[in-house]
Amino acid sequence: MAEVTYQEEIREFGDTYGVQEELLAADTKPLIKGTVAFWDSGQVNWSLYDARVYYRIYPDDKEGRILDCYVVPKFEGRGIATRLVQISEERMKSHGVRKIAGSAQRELHAFWRKLGYSIHPDNEIEKQL
Numbered sequence: 001m002a003e004v005t006y007q008e009e010i011r012e013f014g015d016t017y018g019v020q021e022e023l024l025a026a027d028t029k030p031l032i033k034g035t036v037a038f039w040d041s042g043q044v045n046w047s048l049y050d051a052r053v054y055y056r057i058y059p060d061d062k063e064g065r066i067l068d069c070y071v072v073p074k075f076e077g078r079g080i081a082t083r084l085v086q087i088s089e090e091r092m093k094s095h096g097v098r099k100i101a102g103s104a105q106r107e108l109h110a111f112w113r114k115l116g117y118s119i120h121p122d123n124e125i126e127k128q129l
């Protein structure tokens with residue numbers, strides 16, 4: 001099984017963002033696991049971040065899935081989740097993704113709607129890129 005790990009560190013607006021992607025040749029089709037994270041400290045440390053979005057990309061299907069979106073309470077309400085989701089969407093788009101899906105608990109439906117996602121009755125979220 002071929003594995004390629006790709007890491008990128010991005011600094012913008014005085015904060016530190018990082019993108020880490022891992023390409024896995026899964027049993028039947030390729031899979032990319034990606035994390036976009038934010039560190040207030042300015043130091044990239046992949047085991048200790050202040051916010052992150054974790055996603056998977058299935059390039060053959062042109063589909064992506066957001067599995068986790070989290071901001072530590074201290075940094076909520078500053079647009080950090082919005083920025084991390086935008087960066088994740090840009091990454092997925094660059095891999096040919098046309099549709100992003102995910103699952104969101106009811107309390108967070110308004111947040112995802114603001115980011116342009118539609119919500120299905122089973123709490124699935126979806127956005128066409």
Ligand SMILES: CC(C)(COP(=O)(O)OP(=O)(O)OC[C@H]1O[C@@H](n2cnc3c(N)ncnc32)[C@H](O)[C@@H]1OP(=O)(O)O)[C@@H](O)C(=O)NCCC(=O)NCCS
Nearest residue numbers: 069070071075076077078079080081082107108110111114
């Ligand atoms: C939801 C979460 C990702 C939002 O992160 P954030 O960085 O604070 O979000 P942003 O600042 O980018 O907010 C974007 C917009 O969504 C809104 N929003 C954020 N959180 C919201 C929520 N919980 N409900 C409704 N709207 C919300 C913001 O008001 C903002 O709207 P505005 O642009 O009109 O001001 C973050 O609060 C989080 O990780 N919460 C914990 C979620 C969780 O796991 N809860 C259950 C524990 S089991």
